[in-house]
Amino acid sequence: MTIGEALLNLRKQLGLTQTEMATNVVSTSFYSKVERNIHDIGTNDLLQILNKHQINATYFLKI
Numbered sequence: 001m002t003i004g005e006a007l008l009n010l011r012k013q014l015g016l017t018q019t020e021m022a023t024n025v026v027s028t029s030f031y032s033k034v035e036r037n038i039h040d041i042g043t044n045d046l047l048q049i050l051n052k053h054q055i056n057a058t059y060f061l062k063i
Helices: 003-014 018-022 028-035 043-052 057-062
Strands: none
Touching: 003 018, 003 028, 003 043, 018 028, 043 057
């Protein structure tokens, strides 16, 4: 599973839109491309998104 696929699954589990998931970290457009595996997301941005939604990084990496 790719990071994008894991983010998509997590976002759906949380019941969030792409905009809600990405707000104040990256643009919705960029985030959408990450979920579709068109762009890679940087570590800092990924951690900010996870922290924003109170998701433990270790838990996320096991998804």
